[in-house]
């Protein structure tokens with residue numbers, strides 16, 4: 488499989504995931520991909536494939552393999568893959584200030600480029616086709632995304648704790664100007680004030696206004712820990728959610744809220760009707776002991792909830808199959824009720840809801856005619872995927888990232904039969920390892 492691929496592809500005889508929520512079903516269907524779009528999903532499309540005048544293409548026999556929409560990681564700091572399992576089992580603020588921040592201060596733009604490539608190799612291998620990324624040196628991140636062929640919503644994380652705030656704002660806006668819609672629309676951009684506790688009210692108001700004027704979505708951490716709630720209460724006398732609300736962040740802006748763990752009922756009522764929604768990061772929240780986000784209450788209030796991993800520095804893994812399982816288990820155990828957050832609901836969160844959070848739901852997230860051809864083929868033959876009683880349940884609860892055999896984004900294979908087609912994976916491994924050793928030395 489070379490980087491150049493035919494413009495037309497026929498995928499025959501896979502079980503294709505369609506529908507959303509409890510209505511998700513897997514049916515044996517053929518798919519025709521033309522250019523970057525799903526041109527047709529139907530029964531026995533071979534005749535239609537043959538009767539065309541758009542040039543030749545390739546035929547792929549799926550023989551009962553499972554085809555699902557590409558998974559969408561709605562909150563990540565991809566380059567933190569270089570800090571995976573470098574500092575575990577610590578409190579969030581200690582982990583951040585004593586380990587992550589000193590290590591990140593040593594990262595060069597080149598390190599971030601290779602760290603992002605490492606994260607994308609992992610994400611593609613585990614069936615992720617799009618991700619929301621908040622980090623620094625975003626031109627280098629965008630170049631890596633352009634090369635790897637993934638879809639991404641990129642944002643320059645902005646903290647305003649020193650005198651360099653204006654510089655960060657400039658970089659954030661430059662990213663949006665340079666990269667919004669790049670690579671045939673695969674790259675989109677957001678504005679990312681980092682979190683309530685790192686952004687004063689005047690900055691949040693400025694960003695809320697800018698985002699509204701320029702129609703740029705906003706990506707921000709919210710209410711991740713109790714400590715954050717205490718800080719915001721001491722400074723402003725309100726909850727973190729009320730603080731963002733009072734700064735006008737939700738006024739006609741699309742806002743992607745990462746975490747939203749510490750929410751009161753009042754906080755949830757402030758979010759009702761918001762554009763955007765919440766990226767739930769259950770593995771990161773579990774591992775850092777942050778608590779259980781009120782996902783069921785948010786969903787009942789009509790707020791879109793998708794799934795994210797957060798950076799591999801906290802989550803360890805960027806495998807969204809692990810994330811789906813963690814999300815479901817966390818709700819079930821916290822309510823002592825196994826009917827909470829079903830397999831089909833977490834599958835919807837990891838696909839269509841994620842696309843809506845990234846503001847690309849009109850393009851991707853669901854397998855439908857006319858949508859971008861972003862899809863994942865799973866090999867259903869592993870012992871842990873047998874027998875085939877209920878396919879959506881198997882995919883949400885029993886599958887692993889390593890069951891992903893092939894991945895297509897925008898009509899192009901990024902992985903075909905377990906081989907990454909767009910990048911030199913060996914070089915990525917070498918560069919990431921070498922650089923990570925230097926970055927963490929003596930910290």
Ligand SMILES: [Zn+2]
Pocket residue numbers: 562563564708745797798
């Ligand atoms: Zn984060």
